[in-house]
Amino acid sequence: MKKSVITIAVATTVGLGTIFGGVTVKTEAESISGLKGEQTKIQDQRSNIKADINSANDKINTLQRQQADVKSEKKRLDFAIDDTTDKINDKTEKVKSTKAEVAKLQAETKVIKERIQKRNVLLKERARSYQENGGMVSYLDVLMGSTSFNDFIDRANAVATIVQADQEILEQHEADKKELLEKQTRVETNLASLQKMLVDLKNMNQQLSAQKKEKEKLLASLKDQEEEAHEGMLDMQEREQILAAQEAAIKRSIQNERERQAREAAQAKSNQSKSGSSGTSSTSSGSSASSSAPKVSSGSFTRPAPGVITSTFGARGGSFHYGFDIAKPGDNVPIVAAADGEVYVSHYSSSYGNVVYILHNINGQTYTTVYAHMRRSLVGAGATVKKGQQIGVMGNTGDSRGQHLHFELYKGRWQYHAAINPSGIVPL
Structure with missing residues (x-):
């Protein structure tokens, strides 16, 4: 299973704990003292993991706040983009109307130019007439040629009218040229301003x-980080649950050890008072395993499953394999308890699939065995099992490739990446 950065950090913290020592317990007091020592170490580890869980939770909350901020900013950008798009559409329409105004002005300009051209022709004719008749002299001739005072007045009025008409033509000519220039300047300026505004808005829209x-x-990166933090926290929570179950199992082991010592003391006292009496011994395997289960070995441990060993303890493919893999095809391949003990974890893990953890107390020494990737477990937490008793069925659950049992052995309590080589201890 691929672990997150947080998970690896926690795993390293947990995994660096000292492995419970291998010194054989010499006295009953030392046996209970050793179990209490394990209990204290587990409590310390649980405390550390809880602190790491709180830190992971704080990080998740921070990431969620950051996501909320980014979403708020993204919403603001959406509104800004929407507003800018509306403005672009508005300015685009205004550019269209201004271009239509330009087209209309061009038509008006054509008319004005035609008027100017006609006036130019008229003015040229006037100028040629002035030149041919000596300019204002022709008007004097007109006045002097009057036959009476009334005729003079009429001719003077006619000359004034002609001069005024010429003046009006010139003034209109200049007004038309000025109007044309003003309209062209105004519309071109307006169009240039709108086109620049449109370009600026489009650039702004691209930036937004x-x-x-x-x-x-x-936001995607923050979501990935949050998912990774969640995965790490879930992994730590699972480790904390395993440690809590271990602590509870050790508490029961302490109580069981006290009761065993009391029974042995009572039996010893009884034996002393019954000199020469002999008891019968009975052997109980407590096994409910099917006939295909491996034969129960003598000694403290027995083989946990039938089949072929496909992977041993040690380096494997650039990583380290902390157990033995035993594979066997078929339905309902039994998995049995490797030794007498108490089940303290029986659950589904994303990496180990259906997995069972058993705590053993053998001659004063604590061991833990782990049975992973089972198709199903047949025992629950708190169950007491005997060596060779069926506890599950071989499967392919969790992070597994093919039906097999992944078996781990720990000297002392379970600790991440602290399993020992079962060879020479468990008959495999």
């Missing part, structure tokens, strides 16, 4: 869209 993409990337 780029910012939105960056926020989306940041």
